[in-house]
Amino acid sequence: MEVVDICRELIRIDTSNYGADGGPGERKAAEYVAGLLDEVGIESTIHESEPGRASVVARWGGGSDRTDGLLLHGHLDVVPAAAEDWQVHPFSGEVQDGYVWGRGAVDMKDFDAMLLQVVRDRQRSGRVPDRPVVLCFTADEEAGGHLGAEVLIRDHPEVFEGCTEAVGEVGGFSTTVRGRRLYLVQAAERGMAWTRLTARGRAGHGSMVNHDNAVTRLAAAVTRIGSHEWPVRLTPTMRTLLAAVADLAGTEATPDNAVSLIEEFGDAARMIGAVLRNSINPTMLDAGYKVNVVPSEATAYVDGRFLPGYEDEFFATLAELCGDDVTVDYVSNQPPWEVPYEGALVDAMQQSILAEDPEAVVAPYLMSGGTDAKHFLKLGMRTYGFAPLRLPDDLDFTALFHGVDERVPVDALEFGVRVMDRFLDQV
Structure with missing residues (x-):
C-alpha cells in the first residue's frame, strides 16, 4: 500500500x-x-x-x-x-x-x-x-x-x-x-511544567565551612521533589477507562484498586499508569566550575506534569517542596x-x-x-x-x-x- x-x-x-x-x-x-x-x-x-x-x-x-x-x-x-x-x-x-x-x-x-x-x-x-x-x-x-x-x-x-x-x-x-x-x-492530556530551579548562596573556598551553599540547598530541594509520593487522582476520562478495564476483569473500579487495574495493561501500564497522579521528575543539574570553589548559584531542571482539575494542587506542592530558598521559573508551562x-x-x-x-x-x-x-x-x-x-x-x-x-x-x-x-x- x-x-x-x-x-x-x-x-x-x-x-x-x-x-x-x-x-x-x-x-x-x-x-x-x-x-x-x-x-x-x-x-x-x-x-x-x-x-x-x-x-x-x-x-x-x-x-x-x-x-x-x-x-x-x-x-x-x-x-x-x-x-x-x-x-x-x-x-x-x-x-x-x-x-x-x-x-x-x-x-x-x-x-x-x-x-x-x-x-x-x-x-x-x-x-x-x-x-x-x-x-x-x-x-x-x-x-x-x-x-x-x-x-x-x-x-x-x-x-x-x-x-x-x-x-x-x-x-x-x-x-x-x-x-x-x-x-x-x-x-485528555496532562499539563506540562518544564521548570528551572535556582538556588543561590555564598561563594567561597571549598576547604572552608560554608553553611550558605547553593549546591546543598538545591540538592535538598531536588531530593524532596524526586522522592515525593503523589496521591492517586482520577479524572472523568480515567474513571471511564478503568470502568471498561474492570468490566473485562470481572470487578468494579474504585480509587483503591486503580493501580491494580492499570497493571492489567501489561507493558502499556508504563504510560497509562503515569496519569493516575501528578508527577515531577528531576532531569538536569548544573553548578560550579572547579572542585575547590563553592559556587554562588546552582540550577536544576524538572519535568512536571499535572492532571486536569489538579493544577492548584500541583503548583502548591511544587512550591512547598522547593522551599523559600529556591526560585522557580518556567521554561514551558502549558495547561492540561x-x-x-x-x-x-x-x-x-x-x-x-x-x-x-x-x-x-x-x-x-x-x-x-x-x-x-x-x-x-x-x-x-x-x-x-x-x-x-x-x-x-x-x-x-x-x-x-x-x-x-x-x-x-x-x-x-x-x-x-x-x-x-x-x-x-x-x-
Missing part, C-alpha cells in the same frame, strides 16, 4: 528537533507533504516560523451547507536518534520482519502517512467529505510546538476558521487486556485539558474501529505527555487523539515512543488506513 512508501519517505527525511540547539528543520518534509497533496489537486501553504521550521496547511472538502470544520493534524518533527544504538539506521525507513523501522515510525510519521494516503485516495476517487476539513502538518511539536502550532494559531488563526473539532495523536492504538483488544482514544467522551465524532471513531475489529473494546484515556492539541484547544476546538493501529499482543508499543528501534507493523498501517477511511465517511 502507498501508506508504507509515504511513511518510509517521511522517515528518510531527517527532521530531528534538538530544541534550542536547532536541527535540520521540517522544510524538506513540508515540501514533500505539499507535493503529495498537489499531485491530487489539493492546494496547500507552507508557513515558516523561522528559516527551515515549516508547517503545512491545506483546506479540503466542504461544498455543502456544513460550516463546522474538522482539523486533522500531525507533526513533522521527531526527537533525535543515535544510530549506533539501533539495529537499523534510524533514518533509513527500512522494512524488516513486517515492520517499518525508523525515527518517527510511531511518533508520528505513521499517522501522517495514513492521513496522506486516505486523503489522496479519496480525492482521486471523488469521495471528498461534505464537512470542511483542514489538514495541518506542524513543526516543532517535540519541543512544545512554539515554532509550529503555537505560531499558526497566533499569527494565522484564519486558516482554522470554522474548525470546531480536531483529531491528531496519540490514540486509537490497541492494547490487550484479558485477551481482548482495547483501543485507547485520547480525550480534558474533553467529554461523547458526541458524533466519538461515535464515528468507535464505529470505524469496531467495523474493522468487531470484538474489540474502545475507551478513552488520558495522555501522559504533551501534544499540539493544547494549542488548538485555544481556538475552542474539542480535540481527540486518534491514530488507529491494531498491534500485536507482544509488542511493547509504548516503549517505542522516543525509544530505540522505533518501528510500526506494516499491517497496522494498513489497518489504520481502512479505519481512517471509514471514519471520514461518518464525520
Whole structure:
C-alpha cells in the first residue's frame, strides 16, 4: 500500500528537533507533504516560523451547507536518534520482519502517512467529505510546538476558521487486556511544567565551612521533589477507562484498586499508569566550575506534569517542596485539558474501529505527555487523539515512543488506513 512508501519517505527525511540547539528543520518534509497533496489537486501553504521550521496547511472538502470544520493534524518533527544504538539506521525507513523501522515510525510519521494516503485516495476517487476539513502538518511539536502550532494559531488563526473539532495523536492504538483488544482514544492530556530551579548562596573556598551553599540547598530541594509520593487522582476520562478495564476483569473500579487495574495493561501500564497522579521528575543539574570553589548559584531542571482539575494542587506542592530558598521559573508551562467522551465524532471513531475489529473494546484515556492539541484547544476546538493501529499482543508499543528501534507493523498501517477511511465517511 502507498501508506508504507509515504511513511518510509517521511522517515528518510531527517527532521530531528534538538530544541534550542536547532536541527535540520521540517522544510524538506513540508515540501514533500505539499507535493503529495498537489499531485491530487489539493492546494496547500507552507508557513515558516523561522528559516527551515515549516508547517503545512491545506483546506479540503466542504461544498455543502456544513460550516463546522474538522482539523486533522500531525507533526513533522521527531526527537533525535543515535544510530549506533539501533539495529537499523534510524533514518533509513527500512522494512524488516513486517515492520517499518525508523525515527518517527510511531511518533508520528505513521499517522501522517495514513492521513496522506486516505486523503489522496479519496480525492482521486471523488469521495471528498461534505464537512470542511483542514489538514495541518506542524513543526516543532517535540519541543512544545512554539515554532509550529503555537505560531499558526497566533499569527494565522484564519486558516482554522470554522474548525470546531480536531483529531491528531496519540490514540486509537490497541492494547490487550484479558485477551481482548482495547483501543485507547485520547480525550485528555496532562499539563506540562518544564521548570528551572535556582538556588543561590555564598561563594567561597571549598576547604572552608560554608553553611550558605547553593549546591546543598538545591540538592535538598531536588531530593524532596524526586522522592515525593503523589496521591492517586482520577479524572472523568480515567474513571471511564478503568470502568471498561474492570468490566473485562470481572470487578468494579474504585480509587483503591486503580493501580491494580492499570497493571492489567501489561507493558502499556508504563504510560497509562503515569496519569493516575501528578508527577515531577528531576532531569538536569548544573553548578560550579572547579572542585575547590563553592559556587554562588546552582540550577536544576524538572519535568512536571499535572492532571486536569489538579493544577492548584500541583503548583502548591511544587512550591512547598522547593522551599523559600529556591526560585522557580518556567521554561514551558502549558495547561492540561480534558474533553467529554461523547458526541458524533466519538461515535464515528468507535464505529470505524469496531467495523474493522468487531470484538474489540474502545475507551478513552488520558495522555501522559504533551501534544499540539493544547494549542488548538485555544481556538475552542474539542480535540481527540486518534491514530488507529491494531498491534500485536507482544509488542511493547509504548516503549517505542522516543525509544530505540522505533518501528510500526506494516499491517497496522494498513489497518489504520481502512479505519481512517471509514471514519471520514461518518464525520
